[in-house]
Structure formats: C-alpha cells, structure tokens
Amino acid sequence: MSDTTPxxxxxxxxxxxxxxxxxxxxxxxxxxxxxxxxMLCHVAxxxxxxxxxxxxxFWRERSTLYWHGSSASRMLRNQSAGQPACxxxxxFDSIVLARCGFNHSADYRSVMAFGHAALVEDPAEKAAxxxxxxxxxxxxxxxxxxQSTAQExxxxxxxxxxxxxxxxxxxxxxxxxxxxxYELPVYAERLPIHTVIGAPEPCPxxxxxxxxxxxxxxxxxxxxxxxxxxxxxARTYPG
Amino acid sequence: MSDTTPxxxxxxxxxxxxxxxxxxxxxxxxxxxxxxxxMLCHVAxxxxxxxxxxxxxFWRERSTLYWHGSSASRMLRNQSAGQPACxxxxxFDSIVLARCGFNHSADYRSVMAFGHAALVEDPAEKAAxxxxxxxxxxxxxxxxxxQSTAQExxxxxxxxxxxxxxxxxxxxxxxxxxxxxYELPVYAERLPIHTVIGAPEPCPxxxxxxxxxxxxxxxxxxxxxxxxxxxxxARTYPG
Numbered sequence: 001m002s003d004t005t006p007x008x009x010x011x012x013x014x015x016x017x018x019x020x021x022x023x024x025x026x027x028x029x030x031x032x033x034x035x036x037x038x039m040l041c042h043v044a045x046x047x048x049x050x051x052x053x054x055x056x057x058f059w060r061e062r063s064t065l066y067w068h069g070s071s072a073s074r075m076l077r078n079q080s081a082g083q084p085a086c087x088x089x090x091x092f093d094s095i096v097l098a099r100c101g102f103n104h105s106a107d108y109r110s111v112m113a114f115g116h117a118a119l120v121e122d123p124a125e126k127a128a129x130x131x132x133x134x135x136x137x138x139x140x141x142x143x144x145x146x147q148s149t150a151q152e153x154x155x156x157x158x159x160x161x162x163x164x165x166x167x168x169x170x171x172x173x174x175x176x177x178x179x180x181x182y183e184l185p186v187y188a189e190r191l192p193i194h195t196v197i198g199a200p201e202p203c204p205x206x207x208x209x210x211x212x213x214x215x216x217x218x219x220x221x222x223x224x225x226x227x228x229x230x231x232x233x234a235r236t237y238p239g
Numbered sequence: 240m241s242d243t244t245p246x247x248x249x250x251x252x253x254x255x256x257x258x259x260x261x262x263x264x265x266x267x268x269x270x271x272x273x274x275x276x277x278m279l280c281h282v283a284x285x286x287x288x289x290x291x292x293x294x295x296x297f298w299r300e301r302s303t304l305y306w307h308g309s310s311a312s313r314m315l316r317n318q319s320a321g322q323p324a325c326x327x328x329x330x331f332d333s334i335v336l337a338r339c340g341f342n343h344s345a346d347y348r349s350v351m352a353f354g355h356a357a358l359v360e361d362p363a364e365k366a367a368x369x370x371x372x373x374x375x376x377x378x379x380x381x382x383x384x385x386q387s388t389a390q391e392x393x394x395x396x397x398x399x400x401x402x403x404x405x406x407x408x409x410x411x412x413x414x415x416x417x418x419x420x421y422e423l424p425v426y427a428e429r430l431p432i433h434t435v436i437g438a439p440e441p442c443p444x445x446x447x448x449x450x451x452x453x454x455x456x457x458x459x460x461x462x463x464x465x466x467x468x469x470x471x472x473a474r475t476y477p478g
Contacts, residue, residue, distance in 0.1 A: 046285050049285065097380070102394070202428045
C-alpha cells in the first residue's frame, strides 16, 4: 500500500475524455509508455483559422515532445513563437466485428498531448536534439556516422513542446455485443492488426566488410515495431 | 497519347507541398488510392483557437470522406455547422538509416484532405452511411447482422466532408546519401515496416455451426492491411 498518487497530467475541458470516459487515462506511466512505443505522430496546428494535420517523426524526453521539420515548412514557420498544438499517437490494434452494426468497433491505444510548440533555437539544446533524433531510436548510432556539417544543422529544424495536458484512450476488449445478441447466429470476431518490422534492406552500396552494427539488434524482422521502439527508448533514457 | 489531363484537386497555398515539392501529388488517382488503402485517419479541427488531432475510422465515397463519431464528442459538437477540417492518412513504409544524421529519413505515403466537415443529418443519407460504415470494409456484411434499432441510429453520428483540396506526399527511395558519403565505412539500411492482419479471433460465444463468412475472405492473416482495405473498397465501389 502506498499513500502516493502516481504522477498524472492535469485534467480539464481540453483533455478530459468525454465520450467513453471509462477509456481515459491521465497518469504519466500510461501516457508516456504509449508515446515511447511510437515513432510516427500526427500534429494538429492552426494557421489563420485553418487546421492542419501533419504526420511527422517524434520522440519524448521527460515531459517534452520533440519533432522534426524544416524551417521552410508551413507548420514550423508558424510555430516559432510557441503555437498551440496537439500531438496525437495512435496504436491501431484490431478491427472488431460484432453482431450488429452499432457494436462494430476497433481496439486501439491513443494519446493526445497538448501544449505550445516552438522551434528549438538554443544551439546547445538543438545540438542535443539532433543527436537524440537519431540515438533515441538507434542508441549510440550518431557517434558512428559522418558528422553533421554546419549547413546541415542550419537546415534542420527541431520543434519542442512541453506537455501541458495529455490523455490516453484505450479500448482493448474485442467483441462486446449486447447480451441478447449473443444468441443470434451471426459471426463475430476480433481481427488483430500488427505493425511489424520487415527484413532489413542493407544499402547496396555498402563498403566491403561493413556489417549491421550491434545497436541495430534492437530491430529484428518480425518484431512488433512498438516493442522495438520501447526497448530503444528505455536504453536511451534509462529510469 | 492523350490530350486529357487526369482529374486532380486544385492546388493553392493550403495544400501545395512546399517542403520537398517533388514528393507532392494532386491527381485523384493517387490521392484516392492512398485514402482507400486506409481505415484509420487523424482529423484536425479547431475549437476556440485550440487545435485537436483526433484518430478515427473513415472511408471515401467519390470525393466525400465520411467518419464515425458520437454527437457527444467534442469534435462533432463543433462541426455540425460545417467546420474547416483536415483529414490525414499516413502509410509508414520504412525507417531509413543513412551515413549521416541529416539523411536519416522514412519512406511514407500520406494524404492531407481539406474541406468543411458537417454532421450527416438527412435520414436517407445517414441510413446509407451507416450501412457503408460496415459494408465498405466488409462487403455485404450489414445484411447478415441484427438490424440497427432506432435508438442505435440516433446514437451514431456520421460526419461528412467534401474534399475541397488534397495533396499526397510520397517518399519511396530508401537510402539516399550524399554521393561522397557512399565511400564511408558506415552501415546504412532501409528498415521496412509492415502493417499486417493477424489471426482472426472468433468470438468465444459464437453459436455452434456459425462459420467465418465468405465476405471476410478478403482479410487473411499475413496480408498487408492496406491491400485488404483496397480490395474491399474496390468491391464496394466498383469502377
């Protein structure tokens, strides 16, 4: 028994899960685990009242989310002053076929994170983020690469957003029909969806003797992508 | 040779692919094919200046996108009058490990579709959409189910959005290093990512003799989800 409450994000009208509130979670553990199991996110932002939904690669460091972009992009041009944004990650786990149309559904695990997104301008923070952008996924890889040029660093933009509010939403129950419908001769199933790693395709122009390095062993064909990403995150940010 | 241009979405400041414009496509064929290969989308919308990015299931019929929600949801409550929205679909195809940090990338195929989202209120259009919501994915399935009750129809909301502008963005080239970097003894690869169908899990409470129906044969374990979805779409909306 413990008298401490696990750390959680504050809940208000912005992030409270309203529809199916029983599926909502706000604790850091649940929210961060779902974020750290992903590489692809979708970011919503507003330019002149028009919403945009942009896919991008991202990662979490403590309660800050970082993502990649170019200073030429529509999104970043408008976020340098700290624009409100919503970064969403969705793990699509199954299609649920029920005995009536209404109970057709999906199993999923998603996170919506809210905050103000801004370009990383501090040179030291940007340098660290450019390393993390590779090493968070492939621990130790940056040290093995050709070093970035000043021009490349300049041409790469990194966006940072402190998570101000967040919610996770999880459905993980498969078929859930109305009790009386179970007596009907209708077929129902949960159809699982898996996002997996395929066979690596080494660059055809590798020099002789250059082998797949040990730090890529985290990524094995057939593995669930989310598990590899979680392992890599735990190695880069232990504890 | 033909003197006709394939039908395409109009291009302006909203949907022009600015960064990496060589990756942008606007023709109906490319945009629709990527949409019809997906079931999960992310929708961005704005409430009181705050952007929200919501995952949901959707489908396309001609140049209209439909998605599912509840009248209780934050998103729909605010879109009934026709709110600007951006619906995005992303197929994440690979992680690209290059010889320098700057050329690390991903292969992907995405679509951003812009329009004004509104609740489907016309009873006949809504009835047709509730059938399509199941049958677009599982052709003919609705006829085999317990019929929807008036209460269920009332409790289900459908949102429709005519595509006013759209763009597809595609990267599909794997490792693309700077020419001089190919001489470095650095390992590089394309790491494919596949979203596949798992083994169906029949409901444990099926009545004796109820078998998986023929219309689910479109979804076989090991198949790419996107191919099954495209097959189902072609069967539901031929031509």
